[in-house]
Structures are given as structure tokens and as C-alpha cells.
Amino acid sequence: MTSLAxxxxxxxxxxxYIREITKSSQNIYLLYNKHVKCPSNTVxxxxxxxxxxNISLLELTGNPLPADLSNNESFFPLEEQILSxxxxxxYPLSLQTVRRIxxxxxxxxxxxxxxxxxxxxGTDKKCTLVLGACQAGDYLSRMEIYNVGCFHxxxxxxxxEKMMEDHYNNTGTSKCHVSSLINATYALYGNNLKNYKxxxxxxxxxxxxxxxxxxxxxxxxxxxxxSAEMTLxxxxxxKESEMNVFWEQFxxxxxxxxxxxxxxxxxxNIVLSDNxxxxxxxxxxxxxLLEDMGRVRKVALKKDLKKELDVNNFRQEDLVxxxxxILISCNNVGDLKICFLTLFEELAMKETIKPFILENNTSSIxxxxxxxxxGKLAVPVLSSLQALQCLIELGIEKLKNxxxxxxxxxxxxxxxxxxxxxxxxxxxxxxxxxxxTSSRTSTKQELDRVSTRRIRLTAQPSISLIEVSxxxxxxxxxxxxxxxxxxxxxxxRSQLSTQESFHDLIEFVKDYIMKSDNAILAxxxxxxxxxxxxxxxxxxxxxxxxxxxPIAWNVRLVTSHNRSxxxxxxHHTVRPLFPPCIYNKxxxxxxxxxxxxxxxxxxxxxxxxxxxx
Numbered sequence: 385m386t387s388l389a390x391x392x393x394x395x396x397x398x399x400x401y402i403r404e405i406t407k408s409s410q411n412i413y414l415l416y417n418k419h420v421k422c423p424s425n426t427v428x429x430x431x432x433x434x435x436x437x438n439i440s441l442l443e444l445t446g447n448p449l450p451a452d453l454s455n456n457e458s459f460f461p462l463e464e465q466i467l468s469x470x471x472x473x474x475y476p477l478s479l480q481t482v483r484r485i486x487x488x489x490x491x492x493x494x495x496x497x498x499x500x501x502x503x504x505x506g507t508d509k510k511c512t513l514v515l516g517a518c519q520a521g522d523y524l525s526r527m528e529i530y531n532v533g534c535f536h537x538x539x540x541x542x543x544x545e546k547m548m549e550d551h552y553n554n555t556g557t558s559k560c561h562v563s564s565l566i567n568a569t570y571a572l573y574g575n576n577l578k579n580y581k582x583x584x585x586x587x588x589x590x591x592x593x594x595x596x597x598x599x600x601x602x603x604x605x606x607x608x609x610x611s612a613e614m615t616l617x618x619x620x621x622x623k624e625s626e627m628n629v630f631w632e633q634f635x636x637x638x639x640x641x642x643x644x645x646x647x648x649x650x651x652x653n654i655v656l657s658d659n660x661x662x663x664x665x666x667x668x669x670x671x672x673l674l675e676d677m678g679r680v681r682k683v684a685l686k687k688d689l690k691k692e693l694d695v696n697n698f699r700q701e702d703l704v705x706x707x708x709x710i711l712i713s714c715n716n717v718g719d720l721k722i723c724f725l726t727l728f729e730e731l732a733m734k735e736t737i738k739p740f741i742l743e744n745n746t747s748s749i750x751x752x753x754x755x756x757x758x759g760k761l762a763v764p765v766l767s768s769l770q771a772l773q774c775l776i777e778l779g780i781e782k783l784k785n786x787x788x789x790x791x792x793x794x795x796x797x798x799x800x801x802x803x804x805x806x807x808x809x810x811x812x813x814x815x816x817x818x819x820x821t822s823s824r825t826s827t828k829q830e831l832d833r834v835s836t837r838r839i840r841l842t843a844q845p846s847i848s849l850i851e852v853s854x855x856x857x858x859x860x861x862x863x864x865x866x867x868x869x870x871x872x873x874x875x876x877r878s879q880l881s882t883q884e885s886f887h888d889l890i891e892f893v894k895d896y897i898m899k900s901d902n903a904i905l906a907x908x909x910x911x912x913x914x915x916x917x918x919x920x921x922x923x924x925x926x927x928x929x930x931x932x933x934p935i936a937w938n939v940r941l942v943t944s945h946n947r948s949x950x951x952x953x954x955h956h957t958v959r960p961l962f963p964p965c966i967y968n969k970x971x972x973x974x975x976x977x978x979x980x981x982x983x984x985x986x987x988x989x990x991x992x993x994x995x996x997x
Contacts, residue, residue, distance in 0.1 A: 391415070391477070391485060393500055399471050401962050402501060402514065405529065405955055405990050413495075415485055415502035417475040471963045476505035479512055486517045497521075506531055506967045513967055513988070519997075527992040531962075532954070534970045537933065537983040542954070544601060544939075551941040551952040554991050563942045564601045565610070568934040570594045572879055576935065577617045577914055579959060584912040589622035590870075591615075592878045595918075596926050603937075605929045612921035614878060614885075618870045621912035626695055627870050630786055634859075634866060636712055637779045638906055641859060644772050651768045652718040660715035667726040669710050674730050674737050677703060693873070699789040703739045704750055708778040721771045728763045731756045742785065744803055747777045780858050787865035794872045796890050797897070805898065809861045859906035867904070867915050868893045881925050892919050933983055949994040956985040 393413035403409060482502030489500050499518045506513050514529035535542050552558040569576075574591035593615040600606040621631050643654060707727070714720040731737060731753060739757055741750050752774075755761035766774065788802050797805075875889045896917070937956040942949065955961060960970065973984060 391417075391481070393485070393489060393502075394418075396470075398501075399474060401471060401966075402529075404961060405953060405988070410499065413489070413498055413500040414474070415477070415482060415489075415500060417477050417503075418473075472965055474503050474963065474966060476503045476513075476966050479504045479508050479515070482515050486515055490517055490519060503966055506969070511967075513962060522997050523994055524997055525992065525994045527990060529988055529990045531967055532987040532989050534972050534984060534986050536973050537985060539973075542956070542985065542987055544603065547939055547952075547954050548601075548941065550989070551943070551950070554952050555943045555945050555950045557945065560943045560945045563599075565597060565599060565940045565942075566601070567595065567597045567938040567940070568605070569936040570596070570929050570932050571935045572932075573874075573877060574617070577619060582619060582912055582914045584619065584621045584623050586619065586622065589619045589625045590874050591617040592874065593617070594921065594926060594929060596929065605926055607923075609923055609926065612923065612926050613918050614880070614889075614921050614925075615916060615918045616871050616874050616878065617914060617916045618867075618874050619912055620867060620870060620915055621910075625870070626873055627866065629695055630783060630866060630869075633708075633712075633779060633783055634862060634906075635911070637776060637783070637859060637862070638909075640772060640776050640779070641856060642907070644769065644776065647769065651772070652721070653716050655716055656720065657713050657715060659713065660719075661713045663714065663719035663722050666710060666714060666719070666723050670707070670723060670727050671730055673703070673706055673710065674727075674734070674739070677737060677740050693790065693793050693876075695790075698793075699785065700742075702742045702745065703753065704741060704745055704747070704778055705782045705785070708775075708782045711775055711778065717768045717772055720775060721766055721768060724766050724771050724774060725763075728752075728756055732759075732763045735759070744785075744799070745781055747781045749774045749777045750781070780862065783862050784865070787862065787869050790869040791865070791872065794876065794890065796868070796872055796893055806861070809858055856905075856907050860904055863904050863906045863909060864897055868897050870915070871896075871917055879928065880921075881927070882922050885919070885922050885925050889919050892917060937985070947996050949992075951990075951992040951994075953990040953992075955988045955990065958985065960986045961988055 393415045395411060396414050398406070398409060398412055399414065402412075482504050486500055486502055489495055489498075497518065497520050499516065501514055501516045504512045504515060510528075511531040512528055513531055514527075516527040516529075518525055532542070540546060548562070551562060552560075570593065572592045572594055574588045576593060577586070577588060577591050580586055580588075595613045595615060596605055597610040597612070598606050598608070599610055600608070619625065620627075621635075622628060625631070640656070643651070648654060711720060711723055714723060731739065735757075737757060739753055741754060752761065752764070756763065784806060788799060791797050791802065792799060871889075871893055875886065875893075878889075880886045880889070934956075935958045939954040939956075941952045960968070970986065
């Protein structure tokens, strides 16, 4: 049984299914049944009384929206349904109950200008799903949302003529001026990811949506449009994403940095890899790598860029890049220390080795390698913290160059600007690192594990560890680079027909990178996350939509008549707009083979009356 507490309106943000229709984010009072139970709109539902169903729409008092009589008919682009966990807990009440509570609510003077919505069970003849009401000053606004049904795209019941006829019925006359605005959303690639609970194993990892608006009262996109936008959606961290090869490395860096922050007592034995290799094998790989290194110590970044971007083989790699890939397979920090010792000893013993390091590499680990190979620095033995810090530096430098190359490939930013931007970050994270010889020598365990190595000189480095918070500053920057690169790669397949629009995308991404107020905290960033941006399009970009069917279609009809404003909105989506806990009783058209056909739309209707008292 429903208690009085269950019938008390709750002040909250708008549920997504109402926000999609009203296109307003203003907080509201929401009336719904808080007592969790099965949805009431089943076959055994009791019907509403004849008294309730025969009440005229004009007899409802209240307003779902603040009165806006500025005659501004702009409308936000339509998106598909977005159901939150809260939405799935909004259980409906009977139409009679909702009407009674809304009327009582509006009589309370303290609720003047307050917006209230009530969720209905849809069992009346009109299939009412929402009532809304509010009195704002001298204006009264009332709204109802109905379920119209589920139809084939070409069904006469949802034709343009039928929708206009319905609007005339709402205004009470067909001899009136009607302003129309149509909004359509097209999925050019993938599926609208806002329909799903985000994870890294969804069948879709990205989506390109075109949102187009026009005034002409027609179904297809006309020559002249009001506005057009492109929305790019991508799941950062999705296993099937082209960028996942970089994301996995980023997550390793994040794990290492958190480990560096915690500094556990048994750091040396902390496991670093899910797929570790024996340290002796890793040491052999290091030796082979050094033997294969080119004779030139430093060269410039590779300037030539392929037309097609292959993320697995797209730029020239140096010793730092290759060391990162080798050392991340170390089982623990203890093995990592031994592998670094092997690297340093090999460099010290073989003067013919000329390690290839990119010119823009200013990391301390690159400096150590260069100094040892040139004979200016004695072979250091790193502590556990120092070894982990050096591994983090290897990864940061490697990912930085990867992201730089992708951004340069799309002419988003040149190396000089990227390096200047990065140098500001690096300056914040710079600490003095100097290496001095001392009396400390390698431990017996370290010497035993590299017994084949010939020690020239072992020294204890006095490295100033960079603050972990500053390490995260670099990770935050890399995260922004990763998201920016993901958008550029997705934009490359977005079928933009004009260079101007692609340039707009580039400028948007560039601005996203450079703005300091776009800071993202890598420490708190989840394993997978939906990121989305929207950029404006030009009319020539949407010409190809003539042959495509929208995934969402919205028809808005507005008439000012006899001191009132009547708005009728027909909202078409390829998926139900309302969560099943509110309504799930659709008669879906089927073909003879009993398979659900394509081009089926779920349609709801909103009628809003605004009158001067």
C-alpha cells in the first residue's frame, strides 16, 4: 500500500526522459511512487474511471515549464533516450492521484513559480504518462505527455498531415499560423553510447551523430537548414578502441605512480606485471637491444608522416621507447632494479654503443643513459623508489611522443607548439637530479643476479624524487592528449565533406588541450569513460543525409492564438523514451516472419498550454 511519504513530491533534477522532451535542465518537484513494485501498466491493470478519462486537457491547472513567451522558437538538437539508474526507480501513480496532488501543490503559496511533474501509469484512454504544472506570475502553463504508440516510419497515423491535424485540434481552430521546427539525429557511425551503461566491453566503442534542425515542414533534410552539429562520442579505455594500445600503457603509468605515492615497506616485492617474464630473459633483451642500436646518439623527430595512420607502427622509436616496452614485463621492483643495472653496466662496458635518443627527450633517465655511454657518469645502483621513478619517466616520454605524432598527423598542432606546451608542464615537475660516486657498492643479491656482468664502477645516485602530485600533473596532461587524439581519429571517419568543418574540429580539439580550465584528474579517472564533444557543421556537410533515416526525429508545432500559446511536440525515437518501470506496453509492428522490422519509431506527444490569467 502506498504511504503518504510515497506521495510527497521530491525536489530534484529533471529525469532524463522529461529533459529530452522539454530540453530544460531546471530542477523540478517530481511526483512518483517511491514504493518499489512491478509496473502498473500490465494486462491486469485496473482501468481509470470514466470521470478521469473524460476530463478535458484544459481543466488541468499548472505548468511543467517556466512561462517563456519571448517567441523564441529555438530548440536544442534531439538525442536518443538516456536512462539513469534514478530514472528506473520512478514508479508511476494513477492519473487521478497525480492530478489531485498537483492541484493541491499549486494552491500552496510557497510553491509559486515552482515546477512540478507527476508520473502517471498510462492506463487512461489517452495513455497519459506525465502531467506537469506551474503558475509563473500572470501566466499559467499546463502540460501532458502521452504515449502515442509504436509505428512503421511510413504509417499514416504519424504522417506530417496527421500531426498537423492533431495540433489544430489542440488549438481549437485550423485557421491559425503554425510555426514548425524539426530536429533530427542521424547515426553516421556506431550507436548512441548514451543509451548504454558504459564499460570497456560494450559492442560499440565510438559514435558519430549528426544533429540537424530545419523549419520546412518536411521529413527529409531540406536544402536550407537552421543549424547542424556533429557529436563525437568515444569510450576512453574500450578494449576494441584503436587507442587502447596507448590506454593500457597509460593505466600502467597510473598504477606505478599510485604505487610511488604509497611507498609500501615491501616495495621491492610489489608485482608490476600481469604477464611477467624472467628477469634474466629481460636482461638478454636489453643486451640485444643495445647491440642493434644505431650509431647516431641523437637524431631529430621523424618528419615524414604516412597518409594512413597505423597506431602499431607509425613513428620512429628511440631507446627510451623500446626500453619501456621491455621493462614493463618485469615481475617486481626488485627485478626492475636488476634490469636497470644491466642496462647501465652494458652501456659503461661497451664504448661502441651509441644509444639512439630523440632530440626532444629531456627526461632524467635519458640524461643518465647519455652520460653513462659517454663516460661522464659512473654506473649507478638505483633504489627501489628511484627504479620505479625511472620506469615512470620512460613511459611518460614514450606516450608523450605517441600522442604528439598523432596530433601532428592530423595537423592539429605542430611539434614546436606541443613541445612549448609540454615544457610548461615539465617545468612544474622538474627536480634536480645529480649522480655522485660513493663508497656504496652493489648488494650481493644484485651481483649474484647479474654474475655475468663486469662492474666498472658502481655508485649510489643521489636523485631527488619528484613529488607524486607533480607526477600526476604530467599524467593529467597525457590524459588530455589521449582524449584529444581519440576525437581526432574519430573525426577522421566522420564523413565531413568540407575542410572548413574539419578545421573547426581541429580548433576545438586544440582549444580543449590548451585551456587550463579543462584539467582532468588522472588519479580519479575510471578505467572506462564516455567522452563527448559537439562541433558546428556547414550545410554542405549534411547533404549526404538525404538517403539516411534518423534515429530520432522531433516535430515541434507552435501557435499563438487568443492570448494563449499552444505547443505540440511529437517525439520519435528508435528506442522507448520512458523506462520500463513507467511504461512498457508497446504493440511493436512485426513482419510475417515474426521479426521486428527496421525503421520502427516509438512516439510520444507533448502538449503545452500557456495562458494569461
